[in-house]
Amino acid sequence: MSGRRTALRIALLLAALALGLAALVWRLNHLDEAPASTEGTAPPTPALLERGAYLARVGNCAGCHTARGGPPYAGGRAIATPFGAVFAPNLTPDAATGLGGWSRADFWAALHNGRGRDGRLLSPAFPYPNYALLSRADADALFAYLQSLTPVAQPNLPSQLRFPYNTQLSLAVWRALYFRPAVFEPDARRGAEWNRGAYLSQGLAHCSACHATRNGLGAGGTADFSGGLLAGSGWLAPSLHDPAEAGVMDWSPAALRQWLAHGSNAALASAQGPMAEVILGSTRHLNEADLAAMAQYLQALPRRPVERPEPAEPQPLLRELGRRLYGEHCAACHGQQGEGVAGAYPPLAGSRVVTMASPGNLLLIIQRGGFAPATAGHPRPFGMPPFAGVLDDRQLAALASYLRNSWGHQAGDVRLLDVVQLKSRRID
Ligand code: HEC
Ligand code: HEC
Ligand code: HEC
Known part of the structure; x- marks a missing residue:
């Protein structure tokens, strides 16, 4: 009898707790306050549109909201998350598939509170925890600019998030734990x-x-x-x-x-x-x-040294193999002593990519090669060929170990196992 009553009490207590938690999660997802828009109903001025275009570039909205080779801002690019891909939607003012019917308030709610027009909670693959810091005036300028684009009819793609990450409930809990629609608070002690x-x-x-x-x-x-x-x-x-x-x-x-x-x-x-x-x-x-x-x-960011793992046991044979591979494949561009060629090939002696705690980026660069970005100040960058099909995992470990311990570097060896583990993190 008393056993059953205890069980009933516990069940009631758990139900109350669950309700309380649900109320808290709901509350924490509805901390919205919207500062009034400073824009009237008059059509946007050219100055406002230009400001919006500038902000959209600095915020790199097109970087995510443009499919490879697709029309700018019309969406369709997959954004990878550890829980599956989310597709960036169409931001052009198309009525059926884009932001055509949106108001400034809808747009503010998306940037500042991470909510879609229908109140749907948005995935933080859209970096709204950052954009939440935008001022209302900047959000309004961005919106005016996006609304001035040519509408493109391009339907949005459903996300490929795995269960349970594809549910609104898990987003609500995530947001309750980690997201507050903060505004940017200037630090009065700084200029x-x-x-x-x-x-x-x-x-x-x-x-x-x-x-x-x-x-x-x-x-x-x-x-x-x-x-x-x-x-x-x-x-x-x-x-x-x-x-x-x-x-x-x-x-x-x-x-x-x-x-x-x-x-x-x-x-x-x-x-x-x-x-x-x-x-x-x-x-x-x-x-x-x-x-x-x-x-x-x-x-002026505060200095905080990154923790470095204990260096692995030095492997002289591996480094010797790396030295030979370097002479064969790399020295022609980067120099026998890793000194590089000014204006063409970067030095590897003293390069942080070579000596930083994790060898992950170094291995990626060797495998993929690449070009520095071509910009006005650097119109025709020199390129580096990819070595993915040329060097196997052991050779990569050898080369990285040599680079990380030559020319005064003391960054520790890279083991074959490290190469295999670093590769397994990639899904592309
Ligand atoms: C890192 C990639 C990324 C960047 C950069 C980015 N977005 Fe997004 N955005 C997304 C993704 C992904 C979604 C979809 C989220 C979802 O569906 O849950 C989204 C959703 C949105 C939405 C909601 C649209 C809708 O149909 O519900 C708006 C509005 C938006 N972004 C505006 C912007 C603006 C403005 C910028 C630049 C200031 C920007 N985004 C930059 C990835 C990005
Ligand atoms: C044909 C010339 C060429 C060859 C051969 C070459 N590289 Fe490069 N490397 C470059 C250029 C050019 C860059 C700069 C490209 C960029 O910024 O994306 C570069 C960049 C790098 C970087 C990045 C350096 C930094 O500090 O940003 C590393 C590391 C590197 N190379 C390692 C190697 C290794 C190891 C080999 C041999 C397996 C090699 N490279 C072979 C031309 C070359
Ligand atoms: C999309 C992801 C991404 C964003 C957003 C991003 N970074 Fe990076 N950043 C990287 C990666 C990956 C590297 C390592 C590759 C490299 O060294 O260039 C890097 C490297 C750097 C470096 C090291 C450069 C060097 O050669 O030693 C600096 C400085 C830096 N980022 C600054 C910034 C600043 C400032 C911003 C914001 C304006 C920013 N990053 C935004 C991904 C990002």
Whole structure:
């Protein structure tokens, strides 16, 4: 008798808890406050449209919302997440398939609260945790610009998220745990330029969408740049807090501005892979004032060294094989001592890609080769051939081990197992 009553009490308690949790999740998903739009009902001015076009470029909206070879902003590109792909939708003002019927308030709710027009919760594959920081005026300018595009009829594609990640319930729980529709709060102890740089880097340019460290559910902070792995591709967006990784505190301000505008600078570095796309789609469009603001913010980021794993046991035979492979395949361009050729081939001696804690990006670059982004300041970059079909996994480990321990480097050997594990993270 009393056993049954206890069971009943526990069941009631659990039901109350579940209800309470559901109410909390609902509440945390409805913290919307919408500052009034400053735009009247008059047609948008050319200045507003131009401002919107500028913001759309810096935010790289087209980078995701354009299918390869497809019409700009008409959607259809798959965005990889650890839980399956989400397709970026059509942002052109087509009435049936795009944002044709949208109001400024609908658009604000999408950017600021991550909600679709029908109230549907959106996947954070759309970096709205960053865009939430946008001001209402900037959101309105973006909307006016997108509404001025030629409508393209292109239906949206359903996501390929796996169960349970494809449910609204799991998004609601995720949001309750990790998302608040914050606005950007300027730091009164810092100057206007630093604050502008913070607004751009944390918000519109969404650097932390890649550079933040994410937990198992894919959540990371907007002001955290301590290094993140990109879903699917195997690229690491290294820490901007550590000058031995991707931190730029020790670059000259001019070199950093040049790198953000052109993807490479005289001696230091050239952007690779997804970062090259960011330079091409986003930062190269920054005007002088915003470029300086972003540079100032990045150089003032707090320094936090990345933890390095214990170095593996040195393997002299592997390094010797690497030395021979280097002479055979690489030295013609990068030089016997890794010194490179000014203006054509980057030095590998002292390169952070070579010495950073994880060898993942180094292996990717060797396998895929590549071109630095072609920009106005760097119109015809030299290319590097891919070595994926030329070198097997053991040779890759040997070459990477040699590079990481030559010319004064002490970055530790790369084992065959590391190469195999790093490859298994890629799905493309
Ligand atoms: C990293 C890729 C990425 C970037 C960059 C990006 N988006 Fe998106 N966006 C997405 C994805 C993916 C979705 C779909 C989310 C979903 O369906 O759950 C989306 C959804 C949207 C929606 C909701 C549309 C609808 O039909 O519900 C709007 C509005 C939007 N994005 C605007 C923008 C704007 C404006 C920018 C630039 C400031 C931008 N996006 C940049 C990936 C991106
Ligand atoms: C789409 C993902 C992505 C976004 C968004 C992104 N990055 Fe990166 N970033 C990467 C990857 C991957 C690398 C490593 C490849 C490389 O070194 O170029 C990288 C490298 C870097 C480096 C190191 C450069 C070097 O050669 O040492 C800097 C600095 C950097 N990013 C700054 C930024 C800033 C500033 C932003 C925002 C404006 C940003 N990133 C946005 C993915 C991203
Ligand atoms: C035909 C000339 C050529 C050959 C051969 C070549 N590279 Fe490159 N390498 C380049 C060029 C050009 C770049 C810059 C391309 C870019 O920025 O995407 C580059 C970039 C790199 C980088 C990135 C450096 C940095 O700091 O950004 C690494 C690492 C690298 N190469 C390693 C190798 C290795 C290892 C080999 C031999 C297996 C090799 N390369 C063979 C031309 C070459």
